[in-house]
Amino acid sequence: MGQTETKSTKTKVPMLDLKREYNHLKPEIDKAIARALEHQRWIMGPEVKELEKQVAEYVGTRHAIGVASGTDALVVALRALALKRTGKEHFLPDQQIITTPFTFTATGEAIIRAGATPVFVDIDPVTLNIAPETIAAAITSKTVGILPVHLYGQACDMARIMEIAREHGLFVVEDVAQAFGAHFNGGKCGSMGDAGAFSFFPSKNLGCFGDGGMVTTNDDQLAELAGQLRKHGGRDKYNVDHLGYNSRLDTLQAAVLLTKLRHLDDFNSRRKEIAARYNSGLGNLSNVTVPAVSGNTGHVFHQYTLRVADPRIPNPELRSPLRDALGSRLKERGIASMVYYPVPLHRMQVFQGRSKIVGALDETERAAAEVLSLPIEPLLTEEEIGLVIRSVAAAAAGN
Ligand SMILES: Cc1ncc(COP(=O)(O)O)c(C=O)c1O
Incomplete structure (x- = not known):
């Protein structure tokens, strides 16, 4: 490896491919x-x-x-x-x-x-x-x-x-x-x-x-x-x-x-299908919780978001080492993932002195530390969906 060369993996499944x-x-x-x-x-x-x-x-x-x-x-x-x-x-x-x-x-x-x-x-x-x-x-x-x-x-x-x-x-x-x-x-x-x-x-x-x-x-x-x-x-x-x-x-x-x-309903239906595929492919992993879908909410899966349980949270950094490791392993495998949102609003500087908090925000802080969103654009291919499922399963197992 040259001095400026770093280990890089080609992204195989991005979060979103607008050109496609x-x-x-x-x-x-x-x-x-x-x-x-x-x-x-x-x-x-x-x-x-x-x-x-x-x-x-x-x-x-x-x-x-x-x-x-x-x-x-x-x-x-x-x-x-x-x-x-x-x-x-x-x-x-x-x-x-x-x-x-x-x-x-x-x-x-x-x-x-x-x-x-x-x-x-x-x-x-x-x-x-x-x-x-x-x-x-x-x-x-x-x-x-x-x-x-x-x-x-x-x-x-x-x-x-x-x-x-x-x-x-x-x-x-x-x-x-x-x-x-x-x-x-x-x-x-x-x-x-x-x-x-x-x-x-x-x-x-x-x-x-x-x-x-x-x-x-x-x-x-x-x-x-x-x-x-x-x-x-x-x-x-x-x-x-x-x-x-x-x-x-x-x-x-x-x-x-x-x-x-004109294409929105078809695209939203496809998002739901992909979410169902992910849920059945990833539902049995230990430590990883797939999104709960309540029948009456007409979920359109703008994001498909896993939770990675971690006994060390909530912690002051709002980061789960297990969640972060899963994201890094996915990246090494060429699968994009994102954290929406790493810093809840009450923790941002801009809201200090201009907002109020009522009650403990423990569930919010736990979520910020645990969530990880996977690619779910409607035009994902069957091959890509399969690759995401296999990669998450392997990464969750520590590989
Ligand atoms: C929950 C939520 N509210 C508001 C906005 C603001 O929308 P915009 O970026 O179009 O200003 C966004 C997205 O960007 C959002 O996700």
């Missing part, structure tokens, strides 16, 4: 982009309106409002609620929104951007979604809303969450970034709360060729306010009412998304 997906859909996507190139109506073009119509139909809401990212979808939905419920542009820091610390940063960030304080409560150890009983225990006179996240593509217990919200007069914004197509007892995620916030980040189940997002709601007033906030805050572009954003969904992204939406 593009090649699979190329004729349709190229045609959709060519149409947009011809009409040149780039801002709020016909594809945006058509996508909003189709997403509203798909999710089952009266309205869908395209925005520039999933993060903006959360901020716009929350700020529309602040305007509707308080008449103020933003919430105030003593207004609290209860959410999960086991999520992507954007969830907590959006609450702060909307002016409120995130209150982090613990998760359910089986689904890794926010646990309804921890929400109920955290409600005070300062609580204004609940922000559940349908993590990894699996719906939260929306029946219980909506019941708690109704009982206390709270709003619910669903973070549906990872769960396009998932449902709870048949109700699509994004249609059960006051509003849903979707992300079209390229790796999502419905992803575009850059950033994009969508707010869904059945509330006419919220839809009107969200529609204003995404375009500077006014009905009239040159006479504005509220402090808004330039956060429109691109016409070109909408063209790509309209094409991909």
